[in-house]
Amino acid sequence: MTETPPLAFSHHDPPSAERVMGTTILPLHEASRPGLIGDPFYSAERFAARVRGYMKAPGFEMVAETGDRTFGLCELMVHPDWQRRGIAHALHDELLGQRPERRATVLVREDNTPAQRAYAKWGWRKVGKLQPFSDSPHYDALVLDLAPTEPLVAPRPSAGGLQN
Numbered sequence: 001m002t003e004t005p006p007l008a009f010s011h012h013d014p015p016s017a018e019r020v021m022g023t024t025i026l027p028l029h030e031a032s033r034p035g036l037i038g039d040p041f042y043s044a045e046r047f048a049a050r051v052r053g054y055m056k057a058p059g060f061e062m063v064a065e066t067g068d069r070t071f072g073l074c075e076l077m078v079h080p081d082w083q084r085r086g087i088a089h090a091l092h093d094e095l096l097g098q099r100p101e102r103r104a105t106v107l108v109r110e111d112n113t114p115a116q117r118a119y120a121k122w123g124w125r126k127v128g129k130l131q132p133f134s135d136s137p138h139y140d141a142l143v144l145d146l147a148p149t150e151p152l153v154a155p156r157p158s159a160g161g162l163q164n
């Protein structure tokens, strides 16, 4: 790996992400997945539709079974001109280091060697396989335990009697 350059991070809520969809998100998707872009599932249109679907999740960044326990990491991408410099790792830590959830999940194609190696190196573990859309590939589902922060839910006071 060559040295990681100085980085400035920007966080985007849904309106802000929509503003950079055409200028940043889709060009980055096309540049970072040259071998897949001919597959209809990975077309720019389908990809944009999926990203807009993610945006509808509460808080945009959150895809969780209760809304506070699991963070769904999606579409980590680095332009090929900037790969192998630790940028994905820095983006990963910038995002996940601030999350209050207990764990994060990500879906990775089994044959996506760069991503598989990266996630393994960063401590993720495989928990299963799934196909999120009927025409999508089958993905490995990975999980990462996030550092405990404040308790998400205050402990319930113990009940002294019967409850209805």
Ligand SMILES: CC(C)(COP(=O)(O)OP(=O)(O)OC[C@H]1O[C@@H](n2cnc3c(N)ncnc32)[C@H](O)[C@@H]1OP(=O)(O)O)[C@@H](O)C(=O)NCCC(=O)NCCS
Pocket: 001, 032, 033, 075, 076, 077, 078, 079, 082, 083, 084, 085, 086, 087, 088, 089, 090, 106, 107, 108, 109, 112, 113, 114, 115, 117, 118, 119, 121
């Ligand atoms: C996966 C991806 C985001 C990695 O970005 P990156 O900035 O190059 O990653 P980093 O420089 O932080 O590398 C972290 C580790 O990943 C692994 N890795 C990254 N690229 C690799 C490659 N081409 N071959 C093997 N291992 C690789 C290495 O273990 C690397 O650590 P090292 O350089 O110290 O050996 C990038 O390859 C990409 O955008 N791919 C296309 C989009 C994609 O498939 N995203 C994953 C969605 S789940």
